[in-house]
Amino acid sequence: MPPTSPTRETAHTPDHRVTTVIDWFHREARDLPWREADRTPWGVLVSEVMLQQTPVVRVLPVWREWMERWPTPRDLAHATQADAVRAWGRLGYPRRAKRLWECALVLVERHNGHVPSSREDLLALPGIGDYTAGAVRAFAFGERDIVLDTNIRRVIGRAWRAEPLPAAHQTRAERELADSLVPASAPASVAWNAGSMELGALVCTARAPKCAECPLRHDCAWIAAGSPGLDDAPRRTQAWHGTDRQVRGRIMALLRESRGPLALDEHCALDDVDADQRHRALTGLVADGLITKAADGYSL
């Protein structure tokens, strides 16, 4: 048996903070349907796309409806894009529904109706980026991978680097630190990925962290430094009222609820919207492939 060098020993001994998060997760994990033993890779993929920028409580009912209607990629591939966009409801960012539907078509055509498990194949799917590819590999297939969403970035930034909030863009150093923290064994890596994400979502939240209940409160570099910098950290304010995004959302809502085409260029429900902005929203939605325009009006 070869002697183990100190550096290798260090690299393979999990940081005790990682172990603490894993233990906490085994005690406190929420019961979510896409975490059940009977979950499918397709269900996990759908959940991850829905959870991009949308909180769990809003995703739950829509995910259940999708799984009931379209339990496999083949089922969704037999539906229309309009069906998918309607069933998306008010989750927001409806391009995700379109891409999920396109995803189902690709899975049928190129992967025999199954979700692939390699990073390369996953990244080639529409709407699947770096985060979602890692999440599907970890949570659907139990593979060891790096999953670096905003929650995990915040937990690592605070507990290991004493930083109040993650920077706008990932750095190489951050990526390497995150990589070094992922346990070597696949099951432990999955528990770390899910657990650090859960900790960030429930306890180590962005603006009002519940440090008193945190399993890392005695080991957190940020707390040890006096929890600096949170109040004066820049806020990402995003206007909403009167924006193009709001108008697009209103148009999508009108079309979801309409059975036939709508003459939206002169629709009374959009009377309060500036004509230029209305036109911009409509042409943008057509360009995005979310709606179509015909002689009798717009439809999904």
Place this chain on the structure above:
DNA sequence: AACCCGGGGCT
């Protein structure tokens, strides 16, 4: 690197 893209619930 910068920009665009929803929406609801909480404080």
Place this chain on the structure above:
DNA sequence: AGCCCAGGGTT
């Protein structure tokens, strides 16, 4: 009323 949030694609 303001603030928060399980990203991805395009330019």
